[in-house]
Amino acid sequence: MAKKTTLDIKKMIENRLGNEEWRFIYDREKEDLRIEGIESKKGMSVSLNSAVAKYEAEGEVAFNELIYYVKEALSAMHTVTVFLEDQVRPVIRATSFPTEKEEGNSFVTNEHTAETRIYYAIDSEKTYQLIDENLLSKSGYTKEKLHSIAVLNLQKMPVQVKEDIVADNTFYFVRTNDGYDASRVLNSTFII
Numbered sequence: 001m002a003k004k005t006t007l008d009i010k011k012m013i014e015n016r017l018g019n020e021e022w023r024f025i026y027d028r029e030k031e032d033l034r035i036e037g038i039e040s041k042k043g044m045s046v047s048l049n050s051a052v053a054k055y056e057a058e059g060e061v062a063f064n065e066l067i068y069y070v071k072e073a074l075s076a077m078h079t080v081t082v083f084l085e086d087q088v089r090p091v092i093r094a095t096s097f098p099t100e101k102e103e104g105n106s107f108v109t110n111e112h113t114a115e116t117r118i119y120y121a122i123d124s125e126k127t128y129q130l131i132d133e134n135l136l137s138k139s140g141y142t143k144e145k146l147h148s149i150a151v152l153n154l155q156k157m158p159v160q161v162k163e164d165i166v167a168d169n170t171f172y173f174v175r176t177n178d179g180y181d182a183s184r185v186l187n188s189t190f191i192i
Contacts, residue, residue, distance in 0.1 A: 004055050006031050006048035009063075013046065016067050022074070035070060042077045042102075046070065072127045081122060081129055083139040090150040091119045091130070092182040105132045108143060118186070120150050128179070154180065154187050 004012075010033050014024050017035060022043075025034040036043025046066070054062040095117050100106045108131045110118040121128040122135075136146060157180065162173045174181050 004052055006052055009048050009051045009055060012063065013051075013067070013070070017070065035074065037074070037078055040078060044070065044073050044077075076124075076127045076129055081135060083122060083135065085149050086153060087122045087124060088131070088146065088150045088153055089121050089123050089128070089180055090147070090154055090183045090186055091121045091128075091180065092116050092185070093119055101132055105134055107132050108136050108146060110143070110147060116182075118147075118183075120146055123179075151186055154183055155189055157184075157187075159184055159187070 010024075010026060013033060013035070018024075021038060023036050023038050025036070026032075027034070027045075031048045032045045033048055034043055034045045051063070051066055054066070092112060093116065095115060097117065097119070098107075099109060099117075108120050112118045120131040122131060131146065136143065139146075141149070157178070158176065159174060160176060162175065164171045164173065174184050
């Protein structure tokens, strides 16, 4: 397999995604490729250096996975979000995580610890969208009701615990790879 450069990956992405609805903006300094809607200007950036490294490690499989996630993200950004109660989930993120969208609309959050904050998401299985103040307003829910719904939905999710004993100390690990592992600390029925 021939070694790929960032420009090779850039061209591959443009060829795979290229159509009249997306604009591609290449940042030579950062080695990033921004893909955005021509009219909406909503989009995302792909680190080409990371894409090259992943391509070299995993080949075409990694590239196809990248394209899949980019398409899903762009699709989510350009569709109207339907607010369904059973899809609302709490998401714990570091306090360094942005508190507002690029266009300035604030995400709905609650303080959690000095290092973490609770965000809320609508999970549509393939992707999720963080709930912002506009979406909350359209839903008719209060922030408190949203939190209650999210925690109730979290309690319905399976919890698989792995136990490890080191020097007579028992450690418990939760790893479901569903994006909500950290959020399970909010499930009081699990913690008790």
